[in-house]
Amino acid sequence: MGSQPLSKQDTYVLARDFKSASRLNYEHYLWHETIGYDLHPEILATLPSSVDQASIKIADIACGTAIWLRRVAQQLPHAHLDGYDISLAQCPPVQWLPKNVRLREWDLFNEPSEETLGAYDVVHVRLLFVVVRDSDPRPILRNLKRLLRPGGYLQWDELNVSKSFILRAEEGIEAPVMEGKLEFLEKVGKWVAELAKCMEECGFEGSKLWEAPEREDLAKAFFDNHLAKDEEMAEKSLDREMLLEQNRVMCEESRWGVVLCTPKVVYTARKGLEENGVAVV
Numbered sequence: 001m002g003s004q005p006l007s008k009q010d011t012y013v014l015a016r017d018f019k020s021a022s023r024l025n026y027e028h029y030l031w032h033e034t035i036g037y038d039l040h041p042e043i044l045a046t047l048p049s050s051v052d053q054a055s056i057k058i059a060d061i062a063c064g065t066a067i068w069l070r071r072v073a074q075q076l077p078h079a080h081l082d083g084y085d086i087s088l089a090q091c092p093p094v095q096w097l098p099k100n101v102r103l104r105e106w107d108l109f110n111e112p113s114e115e116t117l118g119a120y121d122v123v124h125v126r127l128l129f130v131v132v133r134d135s136d137p138r139p140i141l142r143n144l145k146r147l148l149r150p151g152g153y154l155q156w157d158e159l160n161v162s163k164s165f166i167l168r169a170e171e172g173i174e175a176p177v178m179e180g181k182l183e184f185l186e187k188v189g190k191w192v193a194e195l196a197k198c199m200e201e202c203g204f205e206g207s208k209l210w211e212a213p214e215r216e217d218l219a220k221a222f223f224d225n226h227l228a229k230d231e232e233m234a235e236k237s238l239d240r241e242m243l244l245e246q247n248r249v250m251c252e253e254s255r256w257g258v259v260l261c262t263p264k265v266v267y268t269a270r271k272g273l274e275e276n277g278v279a280v281v
């Protein structure tokens with residue numbers, strides 16, 4: 001499975017080797033410690049009780065290493081859990097997955113297959129920051145909505161990059177390279193702050209933003225994890241040397257007790273039961 005051919009449309013700027021898979025798996029645990037759940041408790045509360053669990057269908061789109069599904073499988077061992085990604089190269093072999101987890105290749109910008117239309121009670125996505133094109137999440141939102149049954153829920157977990165900030169263990173610690181990087185981050189990915197509005201524009205209802213309080217004890221771990229991601233991106237960039245040097249210096253600066261923090265946000269919304277007065281099917 002590790003050497004599956006990639007789609008022609010695959011312009012992913014990160015890698016899919018053992019280091020990227022490890023980075024994603026580790027990041028999952030940091031997210032869990034920060035937000036305290038995998039599936040949002042408000043969404044979980046809407047699902048049928050354990051007796052009817054087999055009727056529940058949940059999809060994780062751009063599932064990466066499938067770690068979110070593997071963790072949800074512990075909570076919902078009888079629900080149908082489907083993972084989709086343009087490449088399944090980072091996932092374990094199906095034989096080692098929980099029996100209720102299924103994986104399929106799908107480019108989320110393409111037409112969903114007939115069998116997936118309106119099929120899911122919940123659709124989850126996390127960390128699509130580098131997948132969203134032209135700072136516009138709406139083409140993705142429209143496709144995710146098509147996968148949901150009327151009244152089904154979307155959960156989108158994202159890094160609110162433009163709201164990044166510098167955290168210092170003590171006032172006055174200098175970090176000029178990190179400050180330069182922050183200036184850059186503040187200008188990108190402003191769509192994350194607008195996601196609830198975009199969800200409503202795409203026909204979702206009751207969109208909510210859940211902001212996880214920043215955990216100082218996890219700030220360095222997240223920062224190191226993000227340095228690893230930036231290094232991967234640098235490897236594919238025309239500015240490779242400059243970006244790798246920037247990363248090296250930021251790593252040194254962090255030794256003095258200063259890191260860049262990026263807020264973790266969760267958006268939830270529901271697909272309406274009706275559109276323009278007509279029942280959605």
Ligand SMILES: C[S@@+](CC[C@H](N)C(=O)[O-])C[C@H]1O[C@@H](n2cnc3c(N)ncnc32)[C@H](O)[C@@H]1O
Nearest residue numbers: 012024062063064085086106107108126127131
């Ligand atoms: C940053 S990773 C996040 C993975 C996972 N959601 C997580 O939180 O660990 C982004 C994922 O998006 C996938 N991806 C990139 N472009 C895609 C596309 N057009 N359609 C579906 N998946 C895509 C990548 O293969 C990768 O697994």
